[in-house]
Amino acid sequence: MANQRKFIYLDHNATGIPVPDEVLKEIAKWTKNGFNPSTDSKYAKDAKELIEKAKSDILARCGVSSLTHKIIFTSGATESNCFIIRACVTAFAKKIKSKDLIPHIVVSSVEHTSIIECVNKLVEAKEAEATFVRPTIIGNINPKDVEAAIRPTTCIVCVMFANNEIPVINNVRAIAEITRKKQVAYHCDCVQVFGKFPIKVAEFGLDSISASAHKFCGPKGIGISIISNQLIEEYGLVGEINGTQQNGLRGGTENVPGIGGTLVAYELAHKNRDKKNTHLLNLRRHMIELLKANFNIGKYENYALQSEQKKVQDFELLFLGPQDERFCLLNTLLLAFCKNTRRPFCNIELKRALDAKSIIVSIGSACNTSSSHASHTLVAIGAPQVVKQGVIRVSMGDSNTKEEVEKFVAELVKCVKKQVEKEIAIKAKEISQNQP
Ligand code: PLP
Numbered sequence: 001m002a003n004q005r006k007f008i009y010l011d012h013n014a015t016g017i018p019v020p021d022e023v024l025k026e027i028a029k030w031t032k033n034g035f036n037p038s039t040d041s042k043y044a045k046d047a048k049e050l051i052e053k054a055k056s057d058i059l060a061r062c063g064v065s066s067l068t069h070k071i072i073f074t075s076g077a078t079e080s081n082c083f084i085i086r087a088c089v090t091a092f093a094k095k096i097k098s099k100d101l102i103p104h105i106v107v108s109s110v111e112h113t114s115i116i117e118c119v120n121k122l123v124e125a126k127e128a129e130a131t132f133v134r135p136t137i138i139g140n141i142n143p144k145d146v147e148a149a150i151r152p153t154t155c156i157v158c159v160m161f162a163n164n165e166i167p168v169i170n171n172v173r174a175i176a177e178i179t180r181k182k183q184v185a186y187h188c189d190c191v192q193v194f195g196k197f198p199i200k201v202a203e204f205g206l207d208s209i210s211a212s213a214h215k216f217c218g219p220k221g222i223g224i225s226i227i228s229n230q231l232i233e234e235y236g237l238v239g240e241i242n243g244t245q246q247n248g249l250r251g252g253t254e255n256v257p258g259i260g261g262t263l264v265a266y267e268l269a270h271k272n273r274d275k276k277n278t279h280l281l282n283l284r285r286h287m288i289e290l291l292k293a294n295f296n297i298g299k300y301e302n303y304a305l306q307s308e309q310k311k312v313q314d315f316e317l318l319f320l321g322p323q324d325e326r327f328c329l330l331n332t333l334l335l336a337f338c339k340n341t342r343r344p345f346c347n348i349e350l351k352r353a354l355d356a357k358s359i360i361v362s363i364g365s366a367c368n369t370s371s372s373h374a375s376h377t378l379v380a381i382g383a384p385q386v387v388k389q390g391v392i393r394v395s396m397g398d399s400n401t402k403e404e405v406e407k408f409v410a411e412l413v414k415c416v417k418k419q420v421e422k423e424i425a426i427k428a429k430e431i432s433q434n435q436p
Helices: 021-032 042-061 077-096 113-124 143-149 172-182 229-235 256-270 273-294 347-356 376-380 402-434
Strands: 069-074 104-108 129-133 154-158 185-189 208-212 223-228 316-320 332-338 391-395
Touching: 021 256, 042 069, 042 223, 042 256, 069 077, 069 229, 069 256, 077 113, 077 154, 077 185, 077 208, 077 223, 077 229, 104 113, 104 143, 113 129, 129 143, 143 172, 154 172, 172 185, 223 229, 273 332, 273 402, 347 391, 347 402
Parallel strands: 104 129, 104 154, 154 185, 185 208
Antiparallel strands: 069 223, 208 223, 316 332, 332 391
């Protein structure tokens, strides 16, 4: 696969690039056809049919149908996540009625900020109580910890399918078995796997899922929620944004161009998916090999949960997350460059240096911020400062090539060496200035 871009884009977990021409054409088509799908005119029929087709096609790929599940389009996965949590809490509060009891939420502490913030706001407003389940040091959630956190008042469990920072996949089937047994709703944020991996909603035992179109190269501002009718009926879920559209679960005129673009992007993402996933896995393996050939590799378990900065004698590169590919998000690598000289390695400086070479990656935490401002995910896996300050996330997409991976590693090696050498020079100068 060749691509003609002037930059190397390795930040696909932030957003999928490029948006295919077919998607852009579909968005333009439905922008020109400006009829409101809720109106009775015969001219609105096409828009109405498009929405129905998008719903039934996406549900079918998820192994369910409108007989058992509702799909609603939202403004993004942020809204989908907040909607299901708030709707469950509101409905459950009505059910338990007693003034002494408030709904309880079990949530993993490495969820996306849209979930963490929503839960925190509900707790602050005393509308809910919450138990945050900590991950293991490789970033996955132990189903037994979820089970132990569930109370008689628990109304929803939120554990994501795959993390957006640490390349880890959770054992969602085992978590679903527990939530089924305890009769608690299981909401699973599927944003990072939707379009890359078949999400069989009912087979996996998920009551509700969220996804985001721009992560699979669709338009921005479109989210998806799939919720089982059983959950809607048993809890008596109602919309948080009022109105009659989308079965009253999400009011507001549907974003027809966005839905059209989403359907095309979703279909394109699934075309030759197995082949694309093999390609992603090969790119990841190649990148690991090249990195191992260029850096000393350390072990994260030697750093995790250390309250004091570990004294790193040599410069080490760590691969965060599971080492076993079977539990990995196959497009992502979370790297930490660890050096504890006068000042630890700085990921911001590295990101800027790569940016200057037109290579786009992201950083897991900011090198100059205190731990309270660092990524909540890195805090949750017990990363000490020396690790947090050296983290960069590399997330590949279908359009990346082997040549891009090689160019990236070559530039990375140069940028890292430059920073380390600069640091050594500063230190040498300091020593010579301090000599009598
Ligand atoms: N959940 C996860 C795991 C994400 O990675 C993101 C976006 O980065 C979201 C939710 C929010 O998605 P959106 O940008 O559609 O609001």
